[in-house]
Each structure stands twice: as C-alpha cells, then as structure tokens.
Amino acid sequence: MIIYKEENEIIKKALENLDIPDRVYIFDTTLRDGEQTPGVSLTPEEKIEIAIKLDDLGVDVIEAGFPVSSLGEQEAIKKICSLNLNAEICGLARAVKKDIDVAIDCGVDRIHTFIATSPLHRKYKLKKSKEEIIEIAVEAIEYIKEHGIKVEFSAEDATRTELDYLIEVYKKAVEAGADIINVPDTVGVMIPRAMYYLINEIKKEIKVPISVHCHNDFGLAVANSLAAVEAGAEQVHCTINGLGERGGNAALEEVVMSLMSIYGIKTEIKTEKLYNISQLVSKYTEIKVQPNKAIVGENAFAHESGIHAHGVLAHALTYEPIPPELVGQKRKIILGKHTGTHAIEAKLKELGIEIGKDINKEQFDEIVKRIKALGDKGKRVTDRDVEAIVEDVVGKLAKEDRVVELEQIAVMTGNRVIPTASVALKIEENLKKSSAIGVGPVDAAVKAIQKAIGEKIKLKEYHINAITGGTDALAEVIVTLEGYGKEITTKAASEDIVRASVEAVIDGINKILAKKEKS
Ligand SMILES: CC(=O)SCCNC(=O)CCNC(=O)[C@H](O)C(C)(C)COP(=O)(O)OP(=O)(O)OC[C@H]1O[C@@H](n2cnc3c(N)ncnc32)[C@H](O)[C@@H]1OP(=O)(O)O
Numbered sequence: 095m096i097i098y099k100e101e102n103e104i105i106k107k108a109l110e111n112l113d114i115p116d117r118v119y120i121f122d123t124t125l126r127d128g129e130q131t132p133g134v135s136l137t138p139e140e141k142i143e144i145a146i147k148l149d150d151l152g153v154d155v156i157e158a159g160f161p162v163s164s165l166g167e168q169e170a171i172k173k174i175c176s177l178n179l180n181a182e183i184c185g186l187a188r189a190v191k192k193d194i195d196v197a198i199d200c201g202v203d204r205i206h207t208f209i210a211t212s213p214l215h216r217k218y219k220l221k222k223s224k225e226e227i228i229e230i231a232v233e234a235i236e237y238i239k240e241h242g243i244k245v246e247f248s249a250e251d252a253t254r255t256e257l258d259y260l261i262e263v264y265k266k267a268v269e270a271g272a273d274i275i276n277v278p279d280t281v282g283v284m285i286p287r288a289m290y291y292l293i294n295e296i297k298k299e300i301k302v303p304i305s306v307h308c309h310n311d312f313g314l315a316v317a318n319s320l321a322a323v324e325a326g327a328e329q330v331h332c333t334i335n336g337l338g339e340r341g342g343n344a345a346l347e348e349v350v351m352s353l354m355s356i357y358g359i360k361t362e363i364k365t366e367k368l369y370n371i372s373q374l375v376s377k378y379t380e381i382k383v384q385p386n387k388a389i390v391g392e393n394a395f396a397h398e399s400g401i402h403a404h405g406v407l408a409h410a411l412t413y414e415p416i417p418p419e420l421v422g423q424k425r426k427i428i429l430g431k432h433t434g435t436h437a438i439e440a441k442l443k444e445l446g447i448e449i450g451k452d453i454n455k456e457q458f459d460e461i462v463k464r465i466k467a468l469g470d471k472g473k474r475v476t477d478r479d480v481e482a483i484v485e486d487v488v489g490k491l492a493k494e495d496r497v498v499e500l501e502q503i504a505v506m507t508g509n510r511v512i513p514t515a516s517v518a519l520k521i522e523e524n525l526k527k528s529s530a531i532g533v534g535p536v537d538a539a540v541k542a543i544q545k546a547i548g549e550k551i552k553l554k555e556y557h558i559n560a561i562t563g564g565t566d567a568l569a570e571v572i573v574t575l576e577g578y579g580k581e582i583t584t585k586a587a588s589e590d591i592v593r594a595s596v597e598a599v600i601d602g603i604n605k606i607l608a609k610k611e612k613s
C-alpha cells in the first residue's frame with residue numbers, strides 16, 4: 095500500500111514531531127448514528143446482516159443501536175450480541191438507569207453513555223446546572239461499572255462547551271470508571287486546527303484513550319477526525335457512506351483510507367471490502383451514494399478526460415492516489431465528450447478490436463468522431479454504444495463501393511398530420527427525390543426511400559433496439575432487405591431512430607446493388 099507520509103516530502107515535514115498513534119481503533123456507528131439519518135429505518139434482519147459485514151470488514155467496535163429506543167432495536171442488538179463477532183458490541187444509553195438496564199439486558203460488551211455539557215443544552219434542553227450534569231454522568235458511569243461492563247463516556251456537544259468545564263466533566267467521568275472518553279462535535283462546528291487544539295488539551299489531563307465523533311455539517315467531519323488523531327486520539331467514530339444525523343458523520347471509508355494511505359496508521363480494516371459494504375448499506379438504507387463520493391463513489395476511479403485517461407493508461411498513479419482494487423473498486427475509462435484517442439483505442443482493445451487488424455485508421459477516426467458526437471449530446475457512452483458504433487462503421491461499404499447516398503431527408507409527424515417523409519437520394523450521379531406517407535415517421539421515411547429506389551428491393555424485416563436507457567439512447571436498427579435474388583441484413587446506430595432506420599436501409603440497398611454488380 096502506498097503511504098504518502100513516507101513518499102511525500104510535504105506531508106512528511108508537516109507531520110514531523112507529532113505524537114500520532116501507530117494504531118487507531120475504528121468505532122462504527124452506522125447502525126446507531128447512521129440509522130438516525132432522516133428517513134432511514136433498518137429491520138432487525140438488515141441490522142444483523144450489516145453487523146456481520148462490519149465485523150468481516152474488521153471494525154473494532156460496532157455501535158449496534160440505541161437499545162431503549164424500541165423493541166425491534168432490542169431484538170436486533172440481542173441477536174448481534176449472540177453472534178460472537180470479533181468486534182466489540184456497543185449500545186448507546188442516555189445517562190438514565192432505564193436506558194442502561196435495557197442495554198445491559200441486550201448483552202452488549204460496551205455501553206456508550208452520554209450527557210450534553212454545553213451551555214445551550216444545559217439551559218434549554220436538560221435544564222440542569224453544571225454540577226447536576228456531572229452528578230448524573232458519574233452516577234450513570236458507576237452504575238454501568240457495577241455491572242462489569244466497559245464504559246465509553248461522551249460529553250454531548252463537547253465542542254461548544256467551556257473548555258475548563260469540559261475537562262472537569264471528563265476527569266470526573268474517568269474517576270467514576272469511564273474506560274474511554276469520546277469527544278463529540280455534535281453539530282460539526284470544529285475546524286481541524288481547533289480540533290487538534292482541543293484533543294491536545296484534553297490529553298494533557300485525561301489518561302484513558304480518547305475518541306472523537308465528528309459530524310459533517312460543514313463538510314469537515316473527516317478532516318476534524320484526522321486532526322484529532324494528529325493530536326493523539328486513539329479511536330474514531332465513523333459510519334459507512336458518512337451516514338448520520340443531518341450532514342452525516344465522518345465517512346468510515348474516507349477516515350480509514352486517509353489513516354492508512356496518507357498517515358501510514360494501522361487499522362484492522364480489510365480495505366478491499368469497502369466498496370461492497372458501501373453498496374449493501376446504500377441498498378438497505380435506500381440512501382444513494384453520490385457518484386463523486388471519495389473512495390466508494392462510482393466516479394472515484396473513473397476517468398473521462400482525454401488527458402487523464404492517457405495518463406492513467408501510461409501509469410495509474412498519475413491520476414489515482416491509490417489503486418481501485420485496494421478498496422474493492424475497478425478503474426473505469428468513460429467515453430464521452432472529453433475523451434481522447436488513447437482512451438478510445440484502449441476501450442476498443444478491451445472490446446477485442448485492434449487498429450490495423452480489425453479496423454483501419456479511417457474507420458478509427460470515424461469511430462472517434464461518432465463517440466465524441468454522442469458525448470456532445472450529453473450522453474455517457476456505454477460499451478454497448480461503442481460496439482454499435484464500431485459495427486456501424488465497420489459494416490458500411492467503402493464510399494467508392496456505394497451506389498446510393500442519402501442527400502437529404504425531412505420528416506413531418508404529429509397528432510393532426512399524416513406522417514410524411516421526403517428524401518433526396520444520389521443514385522450514382524443522378525439526384526432522385528420522392529416522398530411518402532406512413533403510419534409513423536420511420537415507416538414514411540423507409541417507404542420514401544423504397545419509392546425512390548423502385549420495386550425491385552423490398553424490406554423484409556425491421557427491428558429496433560434501444561442500446562442504453564433514456565429518450566436520448568443510441569438506437570440500433572437491424573433490417574433485412576431482399577432484391578435481385580439476394581437477401582441482406584444490415585444494421586445502423588444513431589440517437590435518432592429515423593436516421594438509424596434510413597441509414598440501415600440505404601446500407602442494405604448498397605450491399606444488394608454492389609453484390610448485384612459483382613455477380
Ligand atoms: C446526539 C445524539 O445523536 S443522541 C442520540 C439521538 N438518538 C435518538 O434520540 C434516537 C432514539 N431515541 C428515542 O427512541 C427516544 O428519544 C427515547 C426513547 C430515547 C426517549 O424518548 P422519550 O422518553 O419519549 O423522550 P424524548 O425523546 O421526547 O425527550 C428526550 C428526554 O431525554 C432527556 N435526555 C436527553 N439526553 C439525555 C441524556 N444524555 N441523559 C439523560 N437524559 C437525557 C431529555 O431531557 C428529555 O427528557 P424529559 O422527557 O424529561 O424532558
């Protein structure tokens with residue numbers, strides 16, 4: 095695995111003299127804070143399946159839920175606890191006896207108990223004094239410890255709490271038996287420099303492991319988590335796909351890959367499983383992963399720009415910080431408006447088509463032109479589109495062998511007009527015009543061509559396939575024509591079905607006429 099701290103002079107210098115842990119513990123809260131994503135509600139079966147996958151992934155702690163919240167939650171947490179997973183199973187509890195009892199009854203290994211400490215929460219939500227808050231916290235921690243269960247204590251809204259008071263709360267929590275102290279940035283107001291400062295201050299006074307829980311209200315959850323680690327935090331709370339309240343929590347995949355690939359910090363995560371679990375969580379939560387999401391987004395390792403694709407084809411690291419396989423993804427070369435010839439050549443090779451063997455330079459140039467034209471219409475060009483374009487270009491007779499060329503076509507259709515088409519064809523050196531009506535614009539266009547060509551060539555079969563979805567899909571038309579004792583099947587592809595139909599028919603006519611002349 096590439097480690098930027100070792101290879102990049104700037105990062106190496108920036109991290110010099112920091113006391114960064116060699117190993118960071120990953121506390122996954124997808125099944126608790128992740129499930130607090132508005133609109134998300136997982137069934138016990140889904141929670142159990144995700145927990146098994148999280149364990150497989152290698153997270154150290156699974157916060158399986160908030161036991162007191164519902165009977166379904168308790169059922170899921172009990173089942174998860176009975177699975178004997180490698181990860182420690184944690185349940186959230188307010189600093190309330192009832193919450194703690196329910197969590198104990200579920201059989202969790204760790205109870206994450208919390209109480210808000212900031213002036214705002216003290217005054218408006220809890221209506222409690224500073225002293226009362228400390229008393230409630232201490233009582234809850236002692237009660238959990240009496241049951242022989244590990245305690246993680248959070249001062250909710252820690253980052254908006256007076257620093258002296260916050261440290262006092264944490265000191266009292268540790269004295270009461272808290273095994274680990276969590277620092278939540280509940281509404282995501284921290285900036286990395288402030289988070290570094292805060293953790294540094296807490297570490298001067300608190301000697302149990304420090305954890306952070308960062309929200310993403312300003313898009314800084316991952317950066318703040320990393321700043322906390324730079325200051326010595328040993329555990330990070332995160333969720334798959336960054337799910338969580340409001341803007342979400344620090345995304346596990348981003349935290350883990352940054353820790354491992356940039357800082358060279360050890361975690362137990364099997365990174366090649368990241369993409370799969372991201373997909374599973376997305377499926378069950380019905381929250382789509384944005385395509386440009388780091389690490390697990392569909393575009394995280396996709397390249398369309400000609401210059402990037404050229405670079406990546408020469409050496410993947412030019413435009414990829416880590417190999418896609420490291421996180422279970424695949425590199426994708428996307429063809430479209432910004433594509434260059436190197437990428438198209440590589441895509442054709444991938445599809446088994448070689449320049450100089452299967453297609454000539456002229457055909458390649460035509461394929462490039464067609465792909466860029468399709469991209470210009472705002473389309474993402476799929477492999478099937480490329481195959482259809484290649485078949486279309488390769489299947490066409492060379493210009494000098496063609497007898498009939500389409501000079502012009504116009505179609506008219508609507509709800510109050512009879513579909514009508516007029517065509518102008520150049521047949522050898524003569525211009526022939528004709529028009530026809532039909533049941534629709536395609537029928538009218540094909541009939542107009544037939545009229546211009548004469549009775550001797552007939553359309554026997556006609557099929558149309560949309561290659562990709564959408565009204566702007568590339569359509570492939572396959573026609574069988576009969577004439578002069580021959581039967582010819584040809585195809586053409588275009589985003590315009592009338593054009594595709596006309597091109598397929600004219601190509602077939604040319605092939606029949608060419609054959610006729612040769613025979
Ligand atoms: C920052 C976070 O993410 S915290 C976790 C948030 N997650 C959730 O709330 C999801 C699950 N929650 C629930 O199912 C419910 O809110 C329950 C079961 C926990 C509580 O439900 P209810 O008893 O009906 O109370 P409700 O949710 O309306 O209000 C919260 C109560 O808890 C109190 N409270 C809030 N946090 C704490 C705390 N850490 N310790 C003690 N009491 C607390 C509030 O003051 C309020 O008390 P009140 O009823 O005496 O006024």
Ligand SMILES: CC(C)C(=O)C(=O)O
Nearest residue numbers: 208248250278280307
């Ligand atoms: C319970 C705590 C850690 C929390 O979720 C928060 O403060 O965001």
